[in-house]
Amino acid sequence: MRSDVSLYDLSAPPSLDAALAILAKEPGKYTPIAGGTELMVALGVGRLVQHSLISIQHLRELRFIRVDDKAIHIGAGTTFTDIRRSQAIAEDLPLLIQSASWTGSIANQNRGTLGGNICNASPAADTPPALLAYGATVRLISASGTRTMPYSDFHLGYKKTVLRPDELLHSISVPRDFSDYRQYIRKVGTRNAQSISKIALAAIAKLEGDTIADIRLGAASLTDRPVRCSATEAALQRQRIDGANLDATVRAARAALATEAKPIDDIRSTAKYRAAVAANLLEEFLRSL
């Protein structure tokens, strides 16, 4: 433990409204803490700069999985374990289940929340690619009201999001009906468990015969934030994947992906490797259609 915990304070307001009121009173003073599996790591290594925390982990208002005709609504305080146990998510959103299952360890999954995963805004986080591919929307809440937006607009840059200091992520809504889509997700980590993605790709596609009618791609560690690969999607729209055309489609896809891939060299991998493997994963998906 490289922090002096006596220099930190933590409060646990009784309700969501109370939490929002505190945030509104002195915006920026308080940092919400949910499962703490990010923030406590920073505390452990002596690098947690925010000294006033308000816990939102216990707020029931943020921990739910609600299903209606059109979408599944997941509270920001829902844990990975909650997600893995949800029958509805398993049926409609298999990529989300899959990404929750390879996030950290079981202990992590019991505490870590979907909201924390998204708000922490790591480009390597595991659930964003699936949420991006599924076209999720997010709902933000503050004492002065709520707003909703496509999740793909949520991330502004490296560790930067649209969240205001007085706001919390309330929930994530994911459309349900992907039954006629082919679905693919693959995480390439430093090892097979307890690992951070070097690159990850989630992809869904709807075919009309041999033609791609709709395709959506979400990636981790491909740029400075979780990203939807819109240029590649555009390049693949209405492309054919029958034997005669598949190679050309794959070439076009790889070329388009190269234009929007902006990975980096870091301590775990190289930019070259990341870009090449992202293209390989995309090709693997296209050839499996």
Add this chain to the structure above:
Amino acid sequence: MSQSKPILGASPLRKEGRAKVLGAAKYIDDQSLPGMWHGATVRSSIARGIICSITFAPEIDWEQFAIVRASDIPGENTIVHLTKDHPCLAESQVNHPEEPILLLAHPDKTALLAAVRGVRIEYDELPGVFTIEESEAAVENNDAERIIWPGSDAGGTANCFKQYLMYSGEANETEDGLAAAFEAADFIVEEEYHTGAQEQLYIENNGVIAECNKDALGNVSDVCVRGSMQCPYYVVHALTLIFNLPEEKCRVIQVETGGAFGGKEDFPSVIGSHAALLAMKCGHPVKITYDRAEDMAATTKRHPSRTRHRTAVSKDGKLLGGTIDVAIDGGAYATLSPVVLSRATIHSPGPYKWPHIRVRAKAMATNIPPHGAFRGFGAPQSLFALERHMDKIAKTIGLTPEELRRRNFLGTGDRTATGQLLNEPVDMQHLLTRALQESEYHEKLARFAEENKHSTIKRGVGFASFMHGAGFTGSGERRLNSLVHLDVLEDGRPQILVSSTEFGQGTNTILCQVAAQTLQLPYEDILIAQPDTSVVPNSGPTVASRTAMIVGKLVERASHQILATLREQEDLPEEHTREQFIAAAQSYRAKHGSLRASVRYEPATKIYWDDELYRGDAYPGYAWAVYVAEVAVDLNTYMATVTRFDALQEVGLVMHPVLAKGQIEGGVAQGIGYALYEKCVWKEGRMMNNQMTNYIMPTSADLPPIHVHFEEVPSIHGPGGAKGIGELPMDGPAPAILNAIENATGIAFNTIPLLPEDIFERFTSFTEPAHGGSEDFDPTHLGEFLPEAVA
């Protein structure tokens, strides 16, 4: 009741197993002493430079702290190993990042966080060298600025801690033989091989508690260090110099230790000395425990290596002669590098007949924290090179890897490269046959070749054949002169007294099995004393695969001695019951007050060794092995995964099948990490990935089924015929895996760790890149989940 079933070869419960499972075992951080303070280390932030000034932040009340500097050391400022180049605290110059400069203690551990940051040290930086090549270049170019280590009276020269020159015969004759062999060769095969540093990653970080007493004049009268360690008497030796005290005034107690793997062989002398100095300064017991980041950044790792082979071969696959050049990176101080290099040198020719061979070896200095002991101790490095090279030779001359080895294996009655006569039975041919059968090698070779044609996942099989010498090298065991006591206590129960330590591998259990078997008593009756140097004799360090064979044999002899005494003097029958033994022992004790057998090491056969020429009987005994790896390389991700592993070894006698299998499985897992995952990312001598997030140790999800097979051919050197096995499983996995990857992909990789980025580079660049792959990792971008976590 004499024992009906032998206990040696059975798998009784571990002596300390119950306490560990119940969480009752007390590791050092579970312990506290009255009035105890906590210690911390102020370390260098640069790799090499002159210390200009040390200032203390004014906002901290330094009166509350004990501060130790080099000038406070009452004796010599040295951590003694083979030479005295390694200071306990840097005085005027630092030679590696994280080098200890000052020590602080305070009653409240939290207060140390700000205090360590509050010590400001300014340096005049000097240029550093960070690789074997840079260190060599400095010597070649006479670059005085980059001569970072001056030489020593223990055989070191500028930037080089130690060199060995080993010939398979008389030097001139061997040189002539080599010249003729290369002249006559149908093929000359040359290659260079590299291995990386590896962190031991014991579960429990280094930690100690020290106490210090003073006499009426205020001089230190005695010190006591307890902690997590392998070799209590090494720590005693270190303390005698630091405090200028006789051995009996330096007491060291090993407490329950959570893994070691060599990482607690030499290093506890450092942290133990530090805590004892703080205890001296503050007048309280002092505990120092490192957290993971400090432990990884500041303590020892496996020596990186570079090995060059040049081999003369006939077209029918006979090795005619060879030269091997081994270089290891020792880090900033000599520590144990000369001995690690020795094992690398002797193991480098492997289990083969070499008509003529010359091995040149050297340990170079770099401005990296000193590398130290790690399971295998030099052998994994040189055996990696050799077993990759054997596959290269086979490929070059058009033989199978199997056939090439079969034509050159050592056998019973042959002489090794050091001239040691193998008079105990050795059957590598049989080991190879069985290992290939157990692993279905031939069937897979054919099947994968077919399947790979149509798959982006390329599968392959490969193997390595090798041996590992048990015990200290050559004259080492004689010099250690180990002593073991066996007491019989008042209640008639025998108690073993040794300094050999338990750190997860099973020392307590197997030594008690040996005593139980020999004394014809139930295993449960045998006690083993906690290693406390005020009580136990020096049975040598717990290293070098020597505990089972050497110390086990001493326990066996001590047990025989007890029996002989009781038979002669108390008429204990040849076959006795437990009750008869107790009665005889108690009767003896009534007359003599105590009953103790003490035995010293004596070689079972004559051992000849010439330290000058590096010739003779290198080790009392060898374990022999063939390991087979099966791999899958995914060409979408360039990840290589081991999908099955077969480990066959001949180890004399398997003393405890469950523990033995555990040793092999654990070692293979560590070897897989060494080969494919564990890379130390350095920046100017500092380990940048000193967290388990970024130092990638394989998890259970990365490991294959590991099939462990034993052959037992009893040796006269160990108890009941046992030989050492502890380090063996570290040697074989890396070359077997890279041989399998070559079989799968057709590409020869000669550097470990081999990461997906390295495989990617070779698949996409077509020409051999000068560097690339994981060399291009950017150590300054630590990225996610552990922002900027450096020590």
